[in-house]
Amino acid sequence: MQTERQQEIISTALDLINEKGIQGLTIKNLSKKLGITEPAIYRHFENKIQILLALLDLLKKNTSQIFETELNSDETAIRKIERLFEKHFYSFAQMPSLASVVFSEEIFRNEEKLIGKISELIEHNNQTLLSILKEGQQRNEIRTDIDGNHLVIFIMGALRLFVKKWQFSGFSFNLEKEGAGLIQSVKLIISTHKN
Amino acid sequence: MQTERQQEIISTALDLINEKGIQGLTIKNLSKKLGITEPAIYRHFENKIQILLALLDLLKKNTSQIFETELNSDETAIRKIERLFEKHFYSFAQMPSLASVVFSEEIFRNEEKLIGKISELIEHNNQTLLSILKEGQQRNEIRTDIDGNHLVIFIMGALRLFVKKWQFSGFSFNLEKEGAGLIQSVKLIISTHKN
DNA sequence: TGCAGGTTAGTAATCATTAACTAAATTTGT
DNA sequence: ACAAATTTAGTTAATGATTACTAACCTGCA
Numbered sequence: 001m002q003t004e005r006q007q008e009i010i011s012t013a014l015d016l017i018n019e020k021g022i023q024g025l026t027i028k029n030l031s032k033k034l035g036i037t038e039p040a041i042y043r044h045f046e047n048k049i050q051i052l053l054a055l056l057d058l059l060k061k062n063t064s065q066i067f068e069t070e071l072n073s074d075e076t077a078i079r080k081i082e083r084l085f086e087k088h089f090y091s092f093a094q095m096p097s098l099a100s101v102v103f104s105e106e107i108f109r110n111e112e113k114l115i116g117k118i119s120e121l122i123e124h125n126n127q128t129l130l131s132i133l134k135e136g137q138q139r140n141e142i143r144t145d146i147d148g149n150h151l152v153i154f155i156m157g158a159l160r161l162f163v164k165k166w167q168f169s170g171f172s173f174n175l176e177k178e179g180a181g182l183i184q185s186v187k188l189i190i191s192t193h194k195n
Numbered sequence: 196m197q198t199e200r201q202q203e204i205i206s207t208a209l210d211l212i213n214e215k216g217i218q219g220l221t222i223k224n225l226s227k228k229l230g231i232t233e234p235a236i237y238r239h240f241e242n243k244i245q246i247l248l249a250l251l252d253l254l255k256k257n258t259s260q261i262f263e264t265e266l267n268s269d270e271t272a273i274r275k276i277e278r279l280f281e282k283h284f285y286s287f288a289q290m291p292s293l294a295s296v297v298f299s300e301e302i303f304r305n306e307e308k309l310i311g312k313i314s315e316l317i318e319h320n321n322q323t324l325l326s327i328l329k330e331g332q333q334r335n336e337i338r339t340d341i342d343g344n345h346l347v348i349f350i351m352g353a354l355r356l357f358v359k360k361w362q363f364s365g366f367s368f369n370l371e372k373e374g375a376g377l378i379q380s381v382k383l384i385i386s387t388h389k390n
Numbered sequence: 391t392g393c394a395g396g397t398t399a400g401t402a403a404t405c406a407t408t409a410a411c412t413a414a415a416t417t418t419g420t
Numbered sequence: 421a422c423a424a425a426t427t428t429a430g431t432t433a434a435t436g437a438t439t440a441c442t443a444a445c446c447t448g449c450a
Contacts, residue, residue: 021304027440043395106301109216119363150380157352168314185345189384222406238429
């Protein structure tokens with residue numbers, strides 16, 4: 001469980017990374033933004049790594065959950081993928097800072113624990129997506145001429161790059177609206193060809 | 196033009212980022228790896244930003260050139276895309292450190308000049324790829340039911356994610372060999388459906 | 391009254407960078 | 421051809437900023 005202050009710290013850390021990148025996330029900047037002094041941070045987190053680990057938990061909560069929920073829903077595979085995109089876009093639109101962190105693994109490369117945790121998260125989400133796709137292929141909803149692992153790369157690659165473009169543009173376009181078009185293209189690409 | 200020592204410094208900087216991420220690229224680490232003292236670095240580069248700018252030039256040389264060459268070749272669009280992947284894979288296989296940097300824009304987020312330069316590079320390469328795709332669509336080699344800009348996202352997204360997976364695995368699989376399979380899937384996905 | 395959550399004032403370590411000096415190589419003037 | 425002048429590429433020693441973090445103290449509140 002997290003206290004309100006801890007959540008506030010994590011959310012502010014997220015904003016800082018969004019604004020200035022990982023090199024902008026310092027205890028000084030963090031405390032300044034929170035309106036408290038540096039040592040006060042240490043009343044809530046043991047050290048900086050714990051803050052980043054908590055931040056990774058937030059990422060996990062905001063992405064893993066999406067994958068898991070869809071895996072266990074009753075929809076068609078195509079509809080699951082569609083909702084996967086929609087939910088991601090919704091989540092990022094609600095909290096744009098998230099988009100600046102979630103697909104930027106470079107941020108977590110300076111500590112063994114962090115590397116392990118983000119790798120795990122990515123791998124787990126990929127496996128969940130692969131399950132959805134394989135099920136869709138068995139049901140003949142999703143094309144079988146392309147290996148499931150490759151489909152994962154196309155889907156996640158597109159999602160990642162599209163969100164990164166949005167971030168790079170300074171969140172200047174409507175992610176959910178523009179994203180709807182991309183979702184249609186994804187469906188065209190992965191569906192079994194019917195004619 | 197660059198001196199031999201400057202190239203050595205850039206190449207070593209690349210290796211450092213590959214090993215420890217951008218936070219591992221310090222003048223101290225750099226000089227230690229080169230076997231010289233820290234101030235000696237400043238005989239070859241004005242400051243650290245100039246080193247990163249020179250590193251971006253290396254990235255540009257290794258990616259822009261690939262795109263440009265293919266744009267102006269006489270091959271079919273499909274063959275151009277195929278060679279685009281092959282050349283990227285070859286380039287990264289020759290110099291794996293490159294793969295750790297080229298799709299990690301986060302590295303260059305702490306200085307206005309760096310952000311500008313990497314954004315320019317990405318945008319330029321995307322535009323070149325878009326030209327290739329649109330020409331292919333006009334010639335009816337590439338499917339027209341999906342917008343060119345979306346095809347760019349699928350192609351670049353897949354290339355980026357695939358290379359990133361290779362990096363994440365510690366370059367543990369054969370990029371060119373495994374990549375050949377992905378290229379076949381890319382061709383299946385972007386080609387006009389013929390039957 | 392005890393403690394959660396702040397403060398002030400510091401720590402050692404590390405950061406990029408500079409000043410001043412030097413040995414060796416190279417260029418220049420005669 | 422050769423000594424003098426200059427340049428190149430390194431050194432040691434130090435700079436002020438900044439890093440994450442700590443010790444000791446304070447204060448309002450349950």
